[in-house]
Amino acid sequence: MGIMKFNILVFLLLLFIAPSMQACHKNNIINKQDDGFALSINKPELTVFAAPAGAPKNETFSVFVRYEGGEWIDLYEYDAEVDGGHLEKAIYHMAFVSFNADFSKKIEVKVRKNSGSISNVKIRPEIVGIEPTVDGNTLTFTLTSPQKISVEINGDLHNNLMVFANKNENRVIGENEPGVRYFGPGVHKIGGDGKGTLYLTSNQKVYIAGGAIVYGTIDASNADNISILGRGILCGGMYTDHAYPHSNGKGLIEISNSTNVNINGITLLNTVGWNIHLANCDGVVCDNLKIMGWTINSDGIDPTCSSNVTINDCFIRNYDDCISIKLSYGLGSSSNSRGSHNIFIQNCIFWTDQGRSILIGPESYSIEDKNYENIVVRNVDVLYNKNYNGDWPKGVLAINLGDGATVKNVTFEDIRVDRIGSETNLIAISILQTPFNVSTGQRIENINFNRISLNCGLNIDNFIHGYDETRIVDGVHFTDLKIGGSFVKNAAEGQFDLNSFTKNISFKLTK
Secondary structure, three states, X not given: OOHHHHHHHHHHHHHHHHHHHHHHHHHOEEEEOOOOOEEEEEOOOOEEOOOOOOOOEOOOEEEEEEEXXXXXXXXXXXXXXXXXXXXXXXXXXXXEEEEEEXXXXXXXXXXXXXXXXXXXXXXXXXXXXXXXXXXXXXXXXXXXXXXXXXEEEOOOOOOOXXXXXXXXXXXXXXXXXXXXXXXXXXXXXXXXXXXXXEEEOOOOEEEEOOOEEEEOEEEEEOXXXXXXXXXXXXXXXXXOOOOXXXXXXXXXXXXXXXXXXXXXXXXXXXXXXXXXXXXXXXXXXXXXXXEEOOEOOOOOEEEEOOEEEEEEOOEEEEOOOOEEEEOOXXXXXXXXXXXXXXXXXXXXXXXXXXXXXXXXXXXXXXXXOOEEEEEEEEEEEEEEEOOOOOOOOOOOEEEEEEOOXXXXXXXXXXXXXXXXXXXXXXXXXXXXXXXXXXXXXOEEEEEEEEEEEEOOOOOOXXXXXXXXXXXXEEEEEEEOOEEOOEEOOOOOOOOEEEOOOEEEEEEEOOO
C-alpha cells in the first residue's frame, strides 16, 4: 500500500472513530458490559467504581443507578456476611452497593429481586421518607441527598440490601503524592496472603481507591497526623477458618497513642476482631464509614482511654456492640492512663445482631483518670438491636460501670429505635461487676435522654441500678421519651426497674 493511500485510510478511520471517542470522553464511561449497561462512570453527578475481579458477590439483587437524564449504570452487588458469632461461618448474607454523587441532579435507583416475588418493600430508616415504586419484581426510588438506607423485601431483615449513596470526595488522593500508601482499583493482599499488617508512622496517609479491596489490617502507634481515606474496602476476609483467628486480638484498624487521626469514607468488611480500636488517642474523626462484621467481638468503633473523638455519618452492622467506649481492654490490663472525654457520636445508623448500639463500660482499668465525661450521642437511627442472653448485657443504650470508674455528663438525644429482639430492652444503666472487669464502678451522674423513641413495645423491663449506698446512680433525666407510640410520664409507664441505690430519676414531657 502506498503512503498516500495509507494516510487517506488513517484519516477516514479517525473520522469514523472520533465521534465515539469524544462521546466516551464526554460521558467518562470507563467500561461497559455486553448487555449495554455501563459498569462504571466518573462524572460529578455520579461516580461508580467497577468492582475488581474476585470481589465477594451477592446474587440476591440486581441494582442499577442513574442521574436524572442519564443512562442506567449496573452496580456491583457486594456480599457482606452477617450474624454468626461463635460459629465458623456467617449465617446470612446481606448485599450492599455504593456510589458517589454531587446530588445536583436527582439520583434514581432500580432494584430487581432475582428470584421470587415481591409482596412488600420497606426502606429504612423511616425518617428519610423514601417510598419506592414497585412493578413486578422490580422497585425504583429517588435520592436527593447522600444516604445510607436498608431495602428490605418481604420483611427479610437478614438478607437485605444496603445502598450507600456517598457525597463526592473532597479531594481524590493521587497515586504519587508524598507520604501516601496508595491502593488503586484491584485486589491487594497485605503481607502477600492478606493476613499481614500495614504499619503507619506520623504524617502518613493510606488511600484505598474506589474499586479496591485491601485484605489485611492497619496499625499505627505513637503517630501524629495520620489518615485512612478513600471509597474502597478494607477486609479481613482472608481469615476464613474460625471466628477468632487472631492470636493478638487486633481488628482491622488499630490506632494507639496517636493524635490527629482521620478515618474517612472507606468500607470495613469481615473483621476478625474489633473493627476500629482507638487506644489512648486524642483528636480523632471517623466519618462516612460503612462497617459490617459477622463474628463475635466484631465491635464497630471502640474509643478506649481516648478524648476528642467524633464519629459522624457512619453505618455499622455487626454481631457485637456498634460503639463501645472503654477505659481499658484486656482483663486486668493497666497500661492505659487517660480517661474517655469529649466523645461525640452523631448522624449514624446502627444495627447489631447481638450486642448494644451504644455501650459505655464496663472495662475501666485506667490507672489515673477513671472518668467517662462529656459524651454526646445525637441524631441516630437504630434499625435493629438484639441483646446477648443473661441479666446484665442488655440495652440498646447501655452504661455498665465497673472498676471504680465514674460516668458523668452524658447526653442521648434524637435517637429513633425501630426494632429490638425479644430479650432486649431500651435503657440499661447499672453499676456492677461483670466477667470483663475486676470490681464494681463508683458513680453514674447527670445522664440525659432527650427525644428517644422506640417504635415497638418492650418484652423485658428497662433498668437503672446502683450498687450500694456509696456507689449510686444520681440524676437520670428523660424528656419526651416515647415507647411503642406512647409518651412516658413516669418510671412505671416506661417499664423501668429502679433499685434503692438510685435518686433524682425524672420524666418530663414538652409535647
